[in-house]
Amino acid sequence: MVLDKVIYVEMEEQINELDEVIVGKVLTGNLKSDIKNTEGDPPINFFDVGIPGYQGKPATQSERRLHEAGEFKPKMLLGLLTGSIPLNPILNGISGRTKTLKKRVEIETKETLILSIKSRLSKDFLASNPLEDYLVADFFYFCADDENFMKHCKNQSDFKILIFLRMKYRQYKDNLNQE
Known part of the structure; x- marks a missing residue:
């Protein structure tokens, strides 16, 4: 059975236009304002779960290595009486590793300080002390x-x-003039 019937449907055009659509929160580009407008819980920290946690300045890699190496102290020899003497501090003291690590920490501390001083004060200092x-x-x-x-x-x-x-500027200039 073949159907040869055609149905014509007449359609009328209708346009729906919205004035403004906001999806989600509006971000302004101002980080402080945008953070206040966000929803959600902050991440869990060690206080929330009742465990102790470190709150100080994070140690540098060299500081962590120095702490791990340990430092030999004469009172450690009392461990001989109990049969438990820490070997790392003794071996690192004998080999000179502890001394090397202390020197590395000192150099990094100086480097950090000089970079901080340079970034904060060099512009003002060099304005009156040209180099x-x-x-x-x-x-x-x-x-x-x-x-x-x-x-x-x-x-x-x-x-x-x-x-x-x-x-130091005066000394530096004197050294330059002597060369």
């Missing part, structure tokens, strides 16, 4: 090589650090 661009890094390492660098710059005000830099 060629290629000498700037050399000057700051010259300052860091001073045996009193940490004493004059660590945990000191920017003013005291600038006084130290000015003193």
Whole structure:
């Protein structure tokens, strides 16, 4: 059976237009504002589950290695009486590894401090104490090589650090003129 009938359907055009559509939260690009507008629970931390956790400054890799190496102390010899003496501190002390690790931590601490000083104070310092661009890094390492660098710059005000830099600047310029 073949059907040869055609059905015509007449359609009318109708347009529905919405004024504005907002899907989800509106992000402004301002991180502080956008974070306040978000929903959800913050991630779980060690306080939430009642376990102790470290809250201090994270140790650098060299600081962690130094801690792992241990440091020999004479009272460790009392462990001979109980039969338990830690070998790592003794072996690392004999081999010189502990001393090397201490030196590495000291160098990294100086490096971090000099980079901090350079980023904070170099523009103001160099405005009144001019140096060629290629000498700037050399000057700051010259300052860091001073045996009193940490004493004059660590945990000191920017003013005291600038006084130290000015003193080292004179010495640095004198060294350049002698060459």
